[in-house]
Amino acid sequence: MRYLAIIPAFNEEDSICDVIEEIKISLPFSDILVVNDGSNDRTSEIAQESEVMVINHPYNLGYGAALQTGFRFAKMRGYNMLITMDADGQHVPSNATNLINTMQEQRADVVIGSRFINGGYRVGFIKKIGIWLFSFIAKRYTGITITDPTSGFQLLNRAAFSYLAEGDNYPLDYPDVNIIMLLHKKQFRIVESAVMMKEKNGKSMHSGLKPIFYIIKMFLSIVMVLVRKKEV
């Protein structure tokens, strides 16, 4: 079984080295790929010095697109399992074993690492409402309780990531419940598993008017998943 850990990174020179070293120690069986999404800092150089594989986007395409580049790479190189992790160091790599165990026990195609199953992780009020709302919609459609749909800490098997590697099956920006619903529609089995997460320090991806735009866009994406034909 060949594992690949993918870390999409955009301007993460402060944390990338620690993240890589932690993965090397916690998941020695896994190869590591950093997808540098057009960073303006030394993210790429630092990752290369750590002797992991680095793919560079010539300019910033977006978080989702960087992950998809990783999916394509994994598909091309014949990996069986894919672990996705954020470059800001909020994920604890050793928790990936939880995800792997859950996948084996529950025969899942995708395991999402949730910071909320065991509680203990605080988020802002608006974000809480957003997560609750989208989780509710996902639950109505898929019947699965997803407590942390935006989690970047996931484990995907070859069938799942190969599907997401195709064309526009994966969004440019942030994957959310729309992808969970899409995977469910395509008969993939998705489950959640508890993971620990360190609270993020510094900037959040949502600020200013962006949350409103994001919520509208996500509603639209969800509606589109529902109305698109199965074959498409």
Add this chain to the structure above:
Amino acid sequence: MSLEFRLIISGCGILLFILVFALVRTNKLREELSISWFLIAIVMMIIAMADMIIDPIAFKLKISYPPALIFAIFIFFLVLAFLYFSVVISSLKSRVKELTQKIALLEFEMQDKYRKKND
């Protein structure tokens, strides 16, 4: 409608037509993208002269100022043109993403081969 108003509108139409034609001729605008602009120019030229159509319709719709109907029709065509361009931009965005990802992957493969050869 006054003659001056009609002349101004159809004059604008002719001007737009010439401008679009010149842009296509000098390869600054692609043929397939120019069609919607040619259509708008032609609509502008015809509609300003088409009193017999515009005035009765405006009257039926209870528009007291018939040129307002002309503007409404223009705006509708413009909105259609913008929609078409948004479709084109969306498709370009997908293609640029595909290309960028492929280039990034190919660059990695190339460097990887080079490294292996040198080891």
